[in-house]
Amino acid sequence: MNPSCARRALPLLLAGVFLAGCTQPSAAPDPDRDVSSITEASYLTADRWNDGKAEVAFYRVERTRDQYGRSNDQRFIVGTYLVKHRFSPDEMSKVTDGSGVSSFKYALFYEFESGSYQYKRNWVVNARQRDLKPFKQSFTSFDWCSNLYREQAFPPSGSIEVRTRSDDYGNRRARFEAPPNAYPPAQIPLLVRGLDFGRADTLSFAVSVADAETHVPAQAVRQDTVTVDTEAGALEAERIAVAYEQPIPSPIGEESARAETYWRGTGPDRLLVKMAAEDGRYRMALVEQLRTAYWKENLWPRLSRVGTRP
Numbered sequence: 001m002n003p004s005c006a007r008r009a010l011p012l013l014l015a016g017v018f019l020a021g022c023t024q025p026s027a028a029p030d031p032d033r034d035v036s037s038i039t040e041a042s043y044l045t046a047d048r049w050n051d052g053k054a055e056v057a058f059y060r061v062e063r064t065r066d067q068y069g070r071s072n073d074q075r076f077i078v079g080t081y082l083v084k085h086r087f088s089p090d091e092m093s094k095v096t097d098g099s100g101v102s103s104f105k106y107a108l109f110y111e112f113e114s115g116s117y118q119y120k121r122n123w124v125v126n127a128r129q130r131d132l133k134p135f136k137q138s139f140t141s142f143d144w145c146s147n148l149y150r151e152q153a154f155p156p157s158g159s160i161e162v163r164t165r166s167d168d169y170g171n172r173r174a175r176f177e178a179p180p181n182a183y184p185p186a187q188i189p190l191l192v193r194g195l196d197f198g199r200a201d202t203l204s205f206a207v208s209v210a211d212a213e214t215h216v217p218a219q220a221v222r223q224d225t226v227t228v229d230t231e232a233g234a235l236e237a238e239r240i241a242v243a244y245e246q247p248i249p250s251p252i253g254e255e256s257a258r259a260e261t262y263w264r265g266t267g268p269d270r271l272l273v274k275m276a277a278e279d280g281r282y283r284m285a286l287v288e289q290l291r292t293a294y295w296k297e298n299l300w301p302r303l304s305r306v307g308t309r310p
Contacts, residue, residue, distance in 0.1 A: 036180045037131040038203045040196035044104075045130055048268060054083035056299060057271065057289035058306045060231065061252055063282035066114060069254065076112040078252070078284060079310035080272075081105075081294065082190070087126050089135050089156045094126075102129040106190045108251055110310045117144045123186035123251050132194050134208075137184035152184045152210050162210045176213040182206040185249045185256075192240055192262045193270045197222040207248045217245045228263050228273050231287045231305060237263035237273040253282040 059078045066072040087103035088095045094105070109122040120142045126135040134154045141148040146168035153161040164172040183191050185207055195203055201222050206215040223239045243259045250256040257277035265271040276283035288305045300309075 038181055038196060038199070038205060039132045039191070039194040040198065041130050043196075043270065044132065044194050046268070049084045049104075049129070051291065053291040053293050054081050055269065055271070055289065056081045056292055056294060058287045058303075058310065059272075059284045060287050061110070061282065061284045063253060065254070065281055067119065067254055074112060074114075076110055077287065077306060077308065077310045078108060078110040080108045080189075082107075084129060087135055089154075092136050092153050092155075101135075103127060103135065104129055104132070104190065106187070108186060108189070119143045121251070125184065125187045125190065127187060127190065132183070132187070132191055134183050134187055137186050139186070150210070152208060154178065160208060160210075162213070174210070174213055178208060179206055179215060182208050182215050184208050184210075186251050188242070189262070189272050189275065192220065192242065193264050193272060195220055195222075195240070207244065209248055211249070216248050218248075219243050225266060226263070228285075230273060230285045232289065235273050235286070236266045238266060239263055250282075252284055253277055257281060 057080045059080070060075065061078050062073075062075050064071065064073055066074055083105050085103060085105055086095050086098065086100035087093070087105070088100040094100075104125075104127050106125045106127070107123065111118065111120040113119070122140045123137065124139075125137050127133060128135065134152075136154065137152045139148075139150040146166050148166040148169055149164070151161075151163045153163075155161065159175040159177045162172065162174040162176070164170065181204070183205060188207070191205070197203070203220045205218055205220070207218055208215055219242070221241045221243075223241055225236060225238050228235050228237050240262045241259065242262060244256060247258060248256045252275070257279045259278035261276050261278065262272065263274040265273050271289060272286070274283070274285045288303055290299065290302060292299045292302070
């Protein structure tokens with residue numbers, strides 16, 4: 001389960017180009033602005049996120065290899081939600097007293113059956129709202145063998161902290177350094193939605209791989225705009241190609257392909273419409289979505305195409 005192998009990757013080197021020499025005095029620098037950010041602040045901080053609701057979306061996953069890497073077709077529904085809240089980078093937890101940082105919480109979760117086993121998996125990512133700087137990725141799993149908890153924490157200062165706790169799969173603590181624009185694997189779908197292609201059609205970043213205590217360089221390229229057929233209907237989307245220097249852990253494919261394609265909607269919310277591995281091993285497409293305060297209302301009667309909980 002969750003196979004991984006030690007990997008070695010070249011560190012990601014990022015360089016910025018700064019223009020100077022104005023005839024007018026320049027404005028004081030904005031201490032909250034990260035000049036190396038590859039995300040679009042105007043999208044991430046738009047008023048649409050302030051409606052007191054969460055985006056809940058369901059996708060159908062199809063893959064040709066199972067959780068052990070064997071040839072075995074699998075199909076199941078994945079649930080996701082995206083919601084804004086306050087998060088404390090010092091406590092590594094949500095806060096409700098007005099302190100902390102305005103952040104996004106993004107979750108992806110599903111379960112499936114395989115022989116005698118039932119697999120329940122959940123990824124949760126917390127990231128700073130204005131630029132998607134990661135704060136924490138956590139993963140929980142139950143598979144009839146054991147409970148499993150894995151975490152990557154990105155403290156305000158210092159190195160990435162890694163924790164693993166399990167009855168059967170071992171316990172571990174580690175630290176490793178992070179370059180700029182480094183993100184945990186489960187954050188990639190959210191990152192793709194926030195990428196700022198107004199700066200360039202090709203954007204570079206790195207993926208933090210906790211098991212190998214390293215970072216895999218990656219690039220995202222905006223290709224074109226197309227119409228994508230899904231169970232939710234025909235949707236217009238930007239096609240974005242993402243390439244990794246080597247495979248990374250994948251919530252959908254177990255281990256990723258060297259390249260994936262993401263389709264993000266052209267609407268103001270940039271909803272993820274579809275993603276697929278270049279080698280055809282796995283894909284995920286939208287089934288249904290809604291905005292809801294799920295912590296106050298029962299969303300299930302509002303759905304027309306999803307009838308079971310992921």
